[in-house]
Amino acid sequence: MSSIKNIDKQQEQSKKKLLDIDDTQKVARKYIERDNPHLLKTKDKLDNISPSMCLAKWTQVTLQLQTGHNHSCHHPKTHKINKKEIARNPSALHNTNYKKRQRRLMQTGIRPPECDYCWNIEDSSDRFSDRVFKSNEDWSMNSYDEIKNAHWRDDFNPRYVEVAFSNACNFKCSYCGPAYSTTWMDEIDKYGGYRTSTGFNDPKGLVVEDKIPILKRDPNPYVDSFWEWWPDLYHDLHTFRITGGEPLLSKDTWKVLDYIIEQKNPNRDLGLAINSNLGAPKELIDKFIKKMKIIEDNNLVREIIIFTSVDTWGEQAEYIRNGLDFNYFWDNCYTILRELDRVNLTFMSTYNALSVPNYRKLIHGVYKMKEEFTSADRYWNSATFLDSSYLRHPAHQTVQVLPMEWSNEIFKQAQDVDYLALPIFEHMYVGYSDIEVQKIKRIYDWMLSRNNEAALNRNRKDFGIFFKEHDKRRGTDFCKVFPELADFYHKCLETKADWREKK
Amino acid sequence: MKITEPLFIPSIHKFGLSTSTIWDSMERDITYVVQIIPDWDAIPESFDAGVIIRNGKHTGLQVSHENGVAFAKGIVWTKVGSEEIPTVNAISLGEISKIKGEYINLVFHHSHKRKEIGLIVGFKDWTNPFTIKMNYEGDVVDYTDSWLWIGCCLGLVNDEDIMGKFHGEIKLAAAFQREFNDRDFLKMFPSNEEPDFTYENYYKLWSYKHPIFYCDFKDRTPYKFKDLSGNGNNLCVYREEWGDMF
Numbered sequence: 001m002s003s004i005k006n007i008d009k010q011q012e013q014s015k016k017k018l019l020d021i022d023d024t025q026k027v028a029r030k031y032i033e034r035d036n037p038h039l040l041k042t043k044d045k046l047d048n049i050s051p052s053m054c055l056a057k058w059t060q061v062t063l064q065l066q067t068g069h070n071h072s073c074h075h076p077k078t079h080k081i082n083k084k085e086i087a088r089n090p091s092a093l094h095n096t097n098y099k100k101r102q103r104r105l106m107q108t109g110i111r112p113p114e115c116d117y118c119w120n121i122e123d124s125s126d127r128f129s130d131r132v133f134k135s136n137e138d139w140s141m142n143s144y145d146e147i148k149n150a151h152w153r154d155d156f157n158p159r160y161v162e163v164a165f166s167n168a169c170n171f172k173c174s175y176c177g178p179a180y181s182t183t184w185m186d187e188i189d190k191y192g193g194y195r196t197s198t199g200f201n202d203p204k205g206l207v208v209e210d211k212i213p214i215l216k217r218d219p220n221p222y223v224d225s226f227w228e229w230w231p232d233l234y235h236d237l238h239t240f241r242i243t244g245g246e247p248l249l250s251k252d253t254w255k256v257l258d259y260i261i262e263q264k265n266p267n268r269d270l271g272l273a274i275n276s277n278l279g280a281p282k283e284l285i286d287k288f289i290k291k292m293k294i295i296e297d298n299n300l301v302r303e304i305i306i307f308t309s310v311d312t313w314g315e316q317a318e319y320i321r322n323g324l325d326f327n328y329f330w331d332n333c334y335t336i337l338r339e340l341d342r343v344n345l346t347f348m349s350t351y352n353a354l355s356v357p358n359y360r361k362l363i364h365g366v367y368k369m370k371e372e373f374t375s376a377d378r379y380w381n382s383a384t385f386l387d388s389s390y391l392r393h394p395a396h397q398t399v400q401v402l403p404m405e406w407s408n409e410i411f412k413q414a415q416d417v418d419y420l421a422l423p424i425f426e427h428m429y430v431g432y433s434d435i436e437v438q439k440i441k442r443i444y445d446w447m448l449s450r451n452n453e454a455a456l457n458r459n460r461k462d463f464g465i466f467f468k469e470h471d472k473r474r475g476t477d478f479c480k481v482f483p484e485l486a487d488f489y490h491k492c493l494e495t496k497a498d499w500r501e502k503k
Numbered sequence: 504m505k506i507t508e509p510l511f512i513p514s515i516h517k518f519g520l521s522t523s524t525i526w527d528s529m530e531r532d533i534t535y536v537v538q539i540i541p542d543w544d545a546i547p548e549s550f551d552a553g554v555i556i557r558n559g560k561h562t563g564l565q566v567s568h569e570n571g572v573a574f575a576k577g578i579v580w581t582k583v584g585s586e587e588i589p590t591v592n593a594i595s596l597g598e599i600s601k602i603k604g605e606y607i608n609l610v611f612h613h614s615h616k617r618k619e620i621g622l623i624v625g626f627k628d629w630t631n632p633f634t635i636k637m638n639y640e641g642d643v644v645d646y647t648d649s650w651l652w653i654g655c656c657l658g659l660v661n662d663e664d665i666m667g668k669f670h671g672e673i674k675l676a677a678a679f680q681r682e683f684n685d686r687d688f689l690k691m692f693p694s695n696e697e698p699d700f701t702y703e704n705y706y707k708l709w710s711y712k713h714p715i716f717y718c719d720f721k722d723r724t725p726y727k728f729k730d731l732s733g734n735g736n737n738l739c740v741y742r743e744e745w746g747d748m749f
Contacts, residue, residue, distance in 0.1 A: 412733070415733070418516075418520050419724065419729055420724055421726075421727075424746070429726070430725065431725075431726065437518055438518060441520065
């Protein structure tokens with residue numbers, strides 16, 4: 001009898017526990033409903049089609065035409081575009097048979113396994129996943145009815161397109177690779193991959209993934225199909241972003257700009273974005289500014305954002321981004337802001353281990369630009385943004401490899417940005433926005449989250465191997481450029497499997 | 504720096520970038536240190552002007568004047584039984600006509616353990632500061648949600664009386680987790696010498712006193728004055744249109 005009583009008691013307790021969990025979820029849900037009514041509405045609309053629905057599978061695409069890959073959205077791994085499909089139908093650059101099958105799964109309530117990034121979030125928390133955020137964007141939600149009524153076999157013109165025409169690039173940034181840079185490709189052709197534990201940039205990896213870039217001089221059927229599709233695509237576009245390689249070295253970039261300039265009936269709702277390392281020859285930079293000025297002055301698009309990249313300041317930035325002449329780059333940034341008085345210049349900073357010692361200088365440099373160029377005439381509130389995202393791959397160059405005391409410096413940098421931040425994000429105020437502060441704080445949090453000692457030792461060893469080889473191949477001198485990290489570098493070179501950081 | 508708008512530090516930093524928090528500072532010892540030149544003509548008679556205050560049941564430093572005589576006040580509210588009562592420690596600064604335009608150096612200290620509030624006052628040429636201490640009964644009321652204001656008692660309201668606006672100049676504002684004695688006071692404000700509030704001097708002399716914030720009002724943006732202590736407690740300018748999402 002007593003054991004039955006115990007079971008009853010246990011059941012009662014479990015029931016109470018379940019009720020408590022239920023209550024907690026209800027409270028969490030209440031807060032979500034209060035703070036994000038529009039997102040909740042979007043989620044309900046998606047669920048109305050199916051619980052695995054995401055509009056971005058239709059509305060957004062990244063095209064890597066140099067390798068013939070694409071993905072929708074940017075979370076799933078890229079997949080190969082079928083040459084036969086695009087020969088019949090150029091929109092198959094986006095509407096691949098593979099992707100159509102994923103859409104079918106979504107319409108029938110089955111979760112496509114490639115979208116596990118979102119399913120993981122939804123299954124482990126009450127937070128909205130990117131499926132909801134991306135579907136909630138104008139460029140998605142405006143097509144809701146059309147997508148709801150579409151058959152899974154139907155072709156659909158995306159609204160948000162990112163395209164890389166070629167991997168031609170004059171830089172070989174330390175964390176990049178041959179799929180995105182011809183100078184990297186030349187190095188790998190000459191010396192092979194790096195002898196890190198991961199075989200960093202070993203060309204065998206590209207063969208396995210079918211990502212060997214098509215050479216610039218060779219015919220590229222994916223680019224040909226793009227131009228066949230473009231007249232039909234152009235008027236449906238909400239956002240068009242050209243990436244690379246270095247887009248200014250690609251003739252197709254100029255073709256896009258000329259197309260927009262020459263249009264009798266331009267798509268004035270288009271948001272045009274171009275990535276550039278702003279390290280191309282002077283005549284190309286001047287040509288670029290001239291064409292953007294025509295587009296800007298004649299209101300041929302809704303907005304222009306120029307994305308550029310730099311990861312810290314001066315000589316150290318030059319070391320990370322091999323090919324960069326920092327002063328030339330910085331002058332070009334000023335010229336763009338001076339000549340193009342409506343554009344926004346966003347610095348995409350891939351914050352890595354080598355960014356830490358001098359990042360404060362970049363923070364203050366970008367702030368000076370904000371002070372000088374912020375104006376209500378610009379497309380965006382601020383003339384510049386500092387978008388600091390932490391590097392995740394290759395693991396040997398992330399901030400997590402550094403000794404933990406460097407996290408204090410990252411924290412101080414977040415404090416600096418916070419000091420230079422504005423009270424509210426409005427035209428008349430100059431300074432960093434909340435998101436610019438939070439992104440640096442996030443790097444600090446991420447550095448603290450490392451917990452795999454074995455991986456840490458391996459990555460540190462790889463750090464030493466990579467930069468020793470880097471100096472040898474490229475004639476650079478790590479310890480001269482990074483005296484602050486010289487001791488750490490030497491320790492990495494001596495790293496054995498049992499090296500532990502003192503706590 | 505002439506105070507034209509209220510300045511504040513929120514009780515909790517919205518991005519977690521404060522390394523010495525304001526919200527629980529009344530649950531420990533705390534010392535406020537300021538150098539000010541009140542504009543006595545602009546401060547109404549019998550009006551408590553907030554120099555450095557946690558709002559709510561105000562606690563901190565105020566100045567006022569009555570019948571031509573100026574006062575500095577230290578105040579804290581405590582809970583005795585079910586009743587909340589103020590403990591006010593006041594010190595005369597002398598006749599306004601004699602101190603007009605002069606810098607006043609002020610320290611307010613709250614000792615949590617001794618249940619005591621103390622004031623230290625000095626003028627430029629004083630060789631010995633004047634100190635008074637007073638004990639309070641009960642426990643300090645809950646200040647965890649209160650912001651810390653400089654140049655007023657509460658900036659979130661328009662009502663002049665409730666706002667308790669300070670008129671005048673402020674050259675230094677700082678808070679420490681350690682007590683200041685007369686010797687510390689004279690080190691901070693040396694007699695007949697121009698005090699050095701710069702970062703270098705702060706770092707050399709005062710970083711061991713567990714600062715919460717330290718501001719000499721020299722390094723600033725349009726919206727903030729830099730906290731030189733490195734604790735991320737920058738002093739923000741308060742304007743109504745910015746709301747309270749700090």
